[in-house]
Amino acid sequence: MTELRMPEAPLSWVPATLKKGEWLLPPPDGQPDEAWVGAVHGRLWQGTGFVLVPGLQLGGLTERQCVERCARIVGQVCAPVGLRLQRSAGELLTAATAPAVPRTPDTDAPATPDGDDRLLLPHTDRGERPRPPRLLALLCIRPASEGGESLLASGPALRDHLATERPEALRELSGDFRFGRGPDFDRVRPVFRLDGGTPRVHYNRYWIRRGQDETGTPFSPARADALDAMDALLHDPAVVLSLPLRRGDLLLVNNSAVLHGRNPFHDAGAPGGGRCYARIWAD
DSSP states (O other): OOOOSSOOOOOOOOGGGOOGGGTBOOOOSSSOOHHHHHHHHHHHHHSSSEEEEOOOOOTTOOHHHHHHHHHHHHHHHHGGGTOOEEOOTTOEEETTTSOOOOOOTTOOOOOBTTEEOSOEEEEOOOTTSSSOOSEEEEEEEEOOSEEOOEEEEEHHHHHHHHHHHOHHHHHHHTSEEEOOOOTTOOOEEESEEEETTEEEEOOOHHHHHHHHHHHTOOOOHHHHHHHHHHHHHHTOTTTSEEEOOOTTOEEEEETTTEEEEEOOEEOTTOGGGSOEEEEEEEO
16 A cells, blocks of 8 residues: 555544535635645545545546546546545446445345346445455546446544444444455455554455355354444435435545445436446545
8 A cells, every 4th residue: 555645634524514614615716726736635545434526527528538537637636645646447437337335224126227236235335456455536427317326435434433322333344344355466454444543444345245155154153243343324415425426426435444345226218328427546
């Protein structure tokens, strides 16, 4: 994991405690300057752990050009703190191309061109390298005709809630889990840990389930109960922020402090080809 060139102290929050000025940042006039980039970093690493930059101008751009515009902005944000882009083949997300990442356990049917009826539970993006990327960027190229709001949950707030209400579950979630297996992947780590005093979260129920299945051994009752307690929190609107994104909205997420997901969506009859996002990672 890349060491940031600035200290980290992500805030614990729930939707009721958030103020728009803590996470909403107008787009820059022209090229991002030092003050604007500094405001992004303040929110990402020492604030809420996410930033919404609304209304980037995408007029006349193709989908692929939108991806490249997103990558340029993310690159300008990342360079001052020592992060580098992780380019991948899966940077354009539609109902047909989005990967099969964590769903609720009883909804494994594939998405269709007309949408996805499944809730994408808040999770950590794992990326394509041994460890998850530090930063996730999502640019809305076309929103769904109905639904598809982004879902965000504060890792420190989840940890605080479990420490108070379910300490036995937090103890289980502070132990190592296997997040799937594969060549050159280090996928064994806790859901919650402290890294030099900085709280971090890494959660993806789909891959935890896959990883455990590969061992041939079921979860212990205590461990399964702890995962269910985490999922229950991630279904709670008092804990999870629902954030609709419109065309040109750019969402930046501290991937080790904030979990992200989305609501089900429908695109039947949507003009222009339906829901489409650019996704860029950096580490």
